[in-house]
Amino acid sequence: MSQSTDPAGSGGTPGAADAAAAEIAAGYAFTGPALDLGALLWDGQCLPGRQIRIPLSMLNRHGLVAGATGTGKTKTLQLIAEQLSANGVPVFLADIKGDVSGISVPGAANDKTAQRAGEVAQEWRPTGCPSEFYSLGGIGPGIPVRATVTAFGPVLLSKILQLNRTQEQSLGLIFHYADSKGLELIDLKDLRAVVAFLVSDRGKPELKGIGGLSTVTAGVILRALTAFEQQGAAQFFGEPEFDTGEFLRTAADGRGVVSVLELPAVQDKPQLFSTFLMWLLADLYGGLPEVGDLDRPKLVFFFDEAHLLFHDASKAFLESITQTVRLIRSKGVGVFFVTQTPKDVPADVLAQLGNRVQHALRAFTPDDAKALKATVKTFPHSAYDLEETLTGLGTGEAVITVLSERGAPTPVAATRLRAPQSLMGPVEAAALDRAVKASPLYARYAEPVDRESAYEKITAEQAAAEAGAEAAAAAAEAGKQAEEAARSPRKTPRPEPSLAEQVVGSGLFRSLARSIGTQLGREISRSVFGTARRRR
Numbered sequence: 001m002s003q004s005t006d007p008a009g010s011g012g013t014p015g016a017a018d019a020a021a022a023e024i025a026a027g028y029a030f031t032g033p034a035l036d037l038g039a040l041l042w043d044g045q046c047l048p049g050r051q052i053r054i055p056l057s058m059l060n061r062h063g064l065v066a067g068a069t070g071t072g073k074t075k076t077l078q079l080i081a082e083q084l085s086a087n088g089v090p091v092f093l094a095d096i097k098g099d100v101s102g103i104s105v106p107g108a109a110n111d112k113t114a115q116r117a118g119e120v121a122q123e124w125r126p127t128g129c130p131s132e133f134y135s136l137g138g139i140g141p142g143i144p145v146r147a148t149v150t151a152f153g154p155v156l157l158s159k160i161l162q163l164n165r166t167q168e169q170s171l172g173l174i175f176h177y178a179d180s181k182g183l184e185l186i187d188l189k190d191l192r193a194v195v196a197f198l199v200s201d202r203g204k205p206e207l208k209g210i211g212g213l214s215t216v217t218a219g220v221i222l223r224a225l226t227a228f229e230q231q232g233a234a235q236f237f238g239e240p241e242f243d244t245g246e247f248l249r250t251a252a253d254g255r256g257v258v259s260v261l262e263l264p265a266v267q268d269k270p271q272l273f274s275t276f277l278m279w280l281l282a283d284l285y286g287g288l289p290e291v292g293d294l295d296r297p298k299l300v301f302f303f304d305e306a307h308l309l310f311h312d313a314s315k316a317f318l319e320s321i322t323q324t325v326r327l328i329r330s331k332g333v334g335v336f337f338v339t340q341t342p343k344d345v346p347a348d349v350l351a352q353l354g355n356r357v358q359h360a361l362r363a364f365t366p367d368d369a370k371a372l373k374a375t376v377k378t379f380p381h382s383a384y385d386l387e388e389t390l391t392g393l394g395t396g397e398a399v400i401t402v403l404s405e406r407g408a409p410t411p412v413a414a415t416r417l418r419a420p421q422s423l424m425g426p427v428e429a430a431a432l433d434r435a436v437k438a439s440p441l442y443a444r445y446a447e448p449v450d451r452e453s454a455y456e457k458i459t460a461e462q463a464a465a466e467a468g469a470e471a472a473a474a475a476a477e478a479g480k481q482a483e484e485a486a487r488s489p490r491k492t493p494r495p496e497p498s499l500a501e502q503v504v505g506s507g508l509f510r511s512l513a514r515s516i517g518t519q520l521g522r523e524i525s526r527s528v529f530g531t532a533r534r535r536r
Contacts, residue, residue, distance in 0.1 A: 020383055025050035027410040028402075032057060033296070035083040037357075037400060039120040041414040048121035052415045054080075054355060056087055058403040060297040060334040062325060062352055066342055066375075067359020072396040073338055076357055077302050078103055078420040080336075081258055084300055085129040090256040092247050094277055094304040098264035101432055102423030104131035116396065116419045127421040130251035131258045133436050134242075136276055137235030138448075140265030141432050143441050145242040145276075146448070149185035150178070152237070152279055153530030159275045159317050160233075161224040168314060170217045172530070174198065177207060179532075183454040187238045188225055190454035195221055197458050202465065233272060239449045244283045246441060248299055262432075274308040278321065281335065282531045285324050288331040298332035306337035307344035320530070322348045341371045342378050350378065354403040360393035382412035389414055 021042040033056040040050035067073050074097075081091045081103060093100055106126035107113065117124035135142030149157065154175040158168035178185055178194050185191050197203040199218045207213055228234075249257045263273050281301055291298070303309070310318070325335055329352075337345055337353065341361065345353070356379070363369045376386040380401060389399060393414070401412045426432075436442060 021047055021050055024383070024411040024413050025052075027404065028053050028413065030055045030405050032405055033087060035059075035080060035087075036122075036418060037079070038415040038417040041397065041416055046119050046416045048119065051121070052400055052413050054402040055405045056089075056296045057294070057405065058354065058407075059084070059089070059300050060294070060329050060332055061354035061403050061407075062329065062334055063336040063355030063357070063402075064342060064345065064350070064353045065302075065336055065338045065357045065359075066340060066344075067398065068340060068362045070395065071359035071393070072398070072417065073359055074099060075396060075420055075424060076359070076398065076417060077304075077336075077338065078422060078424065079418055081300075081302070082127070082129055082420055082422055084297075085256040085258050086127075087296060088250055088254050088256050089296055090248050090250060090299045091258045092261070092280070092299065092301045093258060094261045094263055094273070094302065096263050096267055096273075096304050098262065099426050100260055101131075101133065101262070101427045102425045103258055103260065103420075104128050104133075104435065105423045105427055105431075107419075107421050107423045113419045116416075120416055120418050122418045124419060125421060129258045129422060130253075130255055131260055131435070132246075132249075132439055132441065133432060134259060134261045136261070136263065136266055136273060137233075137237075138446070139232065139235060140262050141429065142260075142262045142436055143439060144445050144448075145261065145280075146236060146238045146240065146445070147276070147279055147283075148239060148241050148532075149187060149191050149237050150175075151241060151283070151532040153532060155314075155316055155320055155530035156275050156279050156282070159313065160272055161221070161228060162271070162312070163221070163224065165314060167217055167220055168316065170213055171221060173207065173210065173213060174221075175530075178454060183457060186451070186453040187455075188229055188234050192222060192225055193455040193458045195225075231269060231272075233269070235448075236272070236276065239451065240445055242445060244280055245287060247280075247284070247301075270305060270308040271311075274305060277303055278309060278324075279531060281328070281333075282320075282324055284333060285328045285331065286531060288328075288333065290330050291332045292330055294332050297334045300334040300336065302336045302338060304338045306339040310344065310346055310349075318346055318348075322346070322352075325349055325352050341375055343371055343374050354407075354409075356399075356401050358390065358399045360395075360397070361390045363391050379412055380409050384412060384414060386412070 021040060024042070025040055025047075028051065030053060034053040035056065037052045037054060039046050039048045040052055041047070042050070065073050065076055077093060078100065081093060084091050093103070095101060105128040109124075109126060113124055116122070133142040134145045136145055138144035154168065154172040158171055163171060174191070174194055175185070177198065183190075183194060185194065195213075195218050198207055198213045199215050204212065247259045251257055261277075266273050281303070284299070284301075288298070309321070313321075328335065336355075337349070339345060342350055342358075358375065358379075361368070361372050361375060363372050372387055372390060375390065379386060379399070384399070386399065393399070396417050396419075398415055398417060399412060400415045402410050404410050
């Protein structure tokens with residue numbers, strides 16, 4: 001080990017160094033269940049007798065896993081997820097690069113894992129976790145995860161469509177109208193139909209009392225939707241809508257199920273998948289009851305590539321994230337953001353993350369050096385020279401501080417992390433496909449369903465309106481002919497009602513003609529994030 005873990009001002013005295021190491025390790029000696037992270041690094045040595053841990057009960061206090069590319073963040077997620085599963089806690093992981101699927105099968109023993117296990121006093125046994133694999137809209141391997149446009153809500157959709165504040169407010173108005181009229185926005189064609197209706201001659205009066213919708217803004221929204229669909233994103237919206245309660249399952253043996261969202265097929269659309277992850281979290285928040293502090297969380301949600309979520313986010317979006325993260329803790333859900341530096345996460349969100357695993361940072365450029373100094377300032381007072389330590393950590397090493405069982409921060413501890421016991425890499429494509437199709441959830445979500453929604457209702461109303469106009473014209477012509485016949489002295493038999501008159505007089509026509517201007521269903525209520533509340 002390099003000088004990176006030398007303590008600041010230790011004086012080099014063995015007795016003083018031993019006392020300092022013992023003091024740090026004492027901060028991690030918990031009485032309740034805890035996850036084992038690794039062994040303390042101190043004064044250039046790995047101390048296997050000084051174990052660094054995190055209390056299971058504190059995993060719902062959220063956390064941050066950060067570090068430069070290639071420093072071991074993914075393996076840290078795998079290590080924590082394995083132990084959560086073993087303790088009966090379900091886990092959600094986003095697999096951006098396609099290398100997390102190996103968590104489902106036992107790892108392969110080799111010299112590296114044996115060496116690492118020996119260094120940190122780990123009893124390494126190859127073990128896989130019960131796992132389910134998902135994909136966004138069925139793109140790529142996995143059980144399709146879909147959301148309805150109504151459930152997704154205007155705030156998150158504005159983020160994906162990259163709308164400005166004025167356009168986001170207009171989209172919110174469109175959703176409000178659809179909600180109040182009970183017009184379900186199942187897929188993108190439903191939203192397109194409502195937007196087009198509200199700027200039509202018949203639809204403009206509907207929003208006149210609350211500001212209306214300009215044709216320019218409507219045009220921007222429609223063009224954004226078109227571009228979005230051309231990216232293949234239309235598949236993400238529709239039914240059957242995924243029930244995020246599926247993430248809370250445990251296996252028959254009591255272990256928590258690890259839900260892996262496979263994203264390699266959409267990794268070139270980071271704003272899309274990062275916002276979808278936020279929808280999953282917001283939907284969980286809206287559907288779970290308050291439980292307070294538990295002895296173990298109900299779910300731990302790992303939010304990978306978190307910087308993509310916050311990039312160019314609107315004020316409303318950031319406020320919603322902050323509030324969701326703050327409140328979801330009391331529902332038993334822990335959230336870990338995974339990114340490169342803490343500065344990627346807004347200060348209001350970062351302040352709520354009680355557990356920190358900071359892998360190595362690089363300082364090759366002035367910006368890197370600035371980010372390093374900013375990162376050091378986010379840690380509690382430490383006996384380490386953190387600037388030196390963070391730039392000298394090796395792969396699979398990290399600086400850690402967590403919340404103790406009393407809720408107080410533990411001493412900062414440089415740590416050599418344990419090796420995951422599942423496969424550190426992807427499973428074969430054929431094996432992944434078999435696992436997906438063998439899942440009991442596959443039949444429930446695999447095939448899309450297209451039922452009647454806003455598009456069909458508006459199309460029917462338009463057809464009825466056109467038929468009504470034709471019927472009115474035909475009725476006027478028939479009336480004109482009747483007047484002419486009345487002037488004739490000869491009596492003529494009363495004609496049968498014309499087809500147009502039959503259409504106008506039918507109950508179906510009257511119902512369709514009223515469909516847009518009247519309440520069609522219960523008004524949809526929305527959560528703090530603008531997502532529709534699930535009726536479970």
